[in-house]
Amino acid sequence: MGIYLMEAATKDYLWGGERLREEYHVSSEKSPLAEAWLLSCHKDGESKILLSNSAKLPLSSFLQENPKSVGDMGTEFPVFPMLIKLIDAKLPLSVQVHPDDKYAALEERSLGKTELWVVLEREEGAFLYYGFKSEYSKDEIRKAIEGHFLTEYLNKIPVEKGDVFFIPAGTVHAIGAGICIAEIQENSNLTYRVYDYGRKDKDGRERELHIEKALSVMNCKKTEIRDLTSSGPVLPENGAERLASCPYFTVERCSLKEGEIHKRVVGKESFLSAILIDGKGKIVQKTVRKRTEEEGASLEESRQEMIAEKGNSFFIPAGSGEVEFSGAGNWLFSFLEK
Template identity: 35%
Template sequence: MKLYPLKFTPIFKYRIWGGEKLKTELNKKYTAENIGESWEISDVSGDETIVEEGSLQGKTLKELTQQFKGDFVGHAVYEKFGEEFPLLIKFIDAKTPLSIQVHPSNEIAKKRHNSFGKNEMWYVMQADTNAELIVGFDEKLSTGSYKKHLENNTILDTMHHENVKKGDTFYIPTGRVHAIGAGVLLAEIQQTSDVTYRIYDYDRVDAKTGEKRDLHNDLAIDVIDFETHENYKTAYQIEKNISNELVHSPYFKTNILEINTNVEKDYSNIDSFVIYMCVEGSVEIIVENESYKINNGETILLPAAINFVSLKSENAKILEVYY
């Protein structure tokens, strides 16, 4: 059976802070309320996305990796991760703020949860006026002063708040305390992990359960990086119709392409799958004379066996993600 560019059926997640933008801005189809996340490509146990169309329709990400191995994920990727797909791809809509949170490293996540750690990045797709992200600290804290701020509910005062607009990009390594603020719609690329330690949650009650959500401060305390940094935002430049580096980390590489013509891509030197997330406009993807299309808010995966791709658009931006 032949591999081809694959769209997956998204998994929609209720969140206490979720809104309507996945529907109104990204044209996602669902009826539930407070949907905060669209899991586009996921191998998280119990939340595996399945192929939407074509001869492989109905197969999960896991089944594709098992069946096609290196031809699907890349031979080096398969050698390193086996049947574990290394990335989780999402769109996130925060109508109200997310909890202040932190993610553990690979080593700690493996030991405590038998999971990958959760290094991640954000690309802002839309932001309301004065919307902000919270990333890292603005003042140097000791463990003791941090605990005091937690007790006094003043932890927000110590953190770095940044007003954001479309196109702003942040890399969030494990250990960096962070939160998405109200009014932000973004694309998130992360390791395959659902391990989050909540530090502070505004004392709010989840309408679904009638209870406050659990905090994980005992687990979080030895994970947090208390270092302060001058800049938390990722600086980048865009030259049209080529891949521009956005975030290259040991866990994933993400480029941005702004396309207004026909672009030929040769992936023969990348031993990895490639994921396109459309973050503006729409793009036609041509592989072996077959045409596929993604619109703003859609995602497609190119198996590693596909080396040559033509991209056509009059005006689009896509994130290009690979291992």
């Protein structure tokens, strides 16, 4: 079916910066430019497919017209299962938590939110919060929220470019100032804020907190800080790093030098999202069609080639076959896998 460049939906949250526009080639008139939703069917921000005739089509409309493009595994979900963002946190994000699927379905008629962060850039001294240092009661946590010292209970983790964090639903967390990340998550925009530094929105009002709901869904136990920032094994069959896998997404990272080629087969099981997070690259898809007897009954080969810049996002439909990636750059690949 081809390789499709995506156009992102964008958000101008008060904590955002300008890095996505200046370094990641995200086109938007919004400022600050906090988030770019690179792959999204969500009603709060839908990305678009750029067609060969220069037309733009919302991703949901494309999938309705081409239902097999999501893959056999994708059709098992009631909605498109994945949402992928770039996030530029010039200022710290709120301390927050996301519900799991069961709670979200009962209380919000939504999916929950498990997510993966890949750190793309960071300023000197940047850090994030991830889970609790010890196990606390909900009364203790409530008092910490009301007393504005909740962050003293949280694990404060310095970050480096390339670090990877898997964040199950229920984990209290916050992205700190000076961090740019790629976020691969469930298709949900459900966030419960528990602490927001007393900040006010553009209308001068403090942003809403969701303390009772947050207390209902958060994991209050001690979060074991293992080697959270390490990636998975390099897969011998394709040379990529396995970063994480769960029912909603599997994510791999591939670093290429000039002259190297990374080949992947996009089978009928799942679509492939390919995002160039650094450098420059090229994607090539070759297809072979057997001509009819009227056409000469020979084989006809066609070739599609696309040049990629840092920040470009591509949607490759299920069943596309072998795709080649080259150039000096780093790719993030996201797909569904049993």
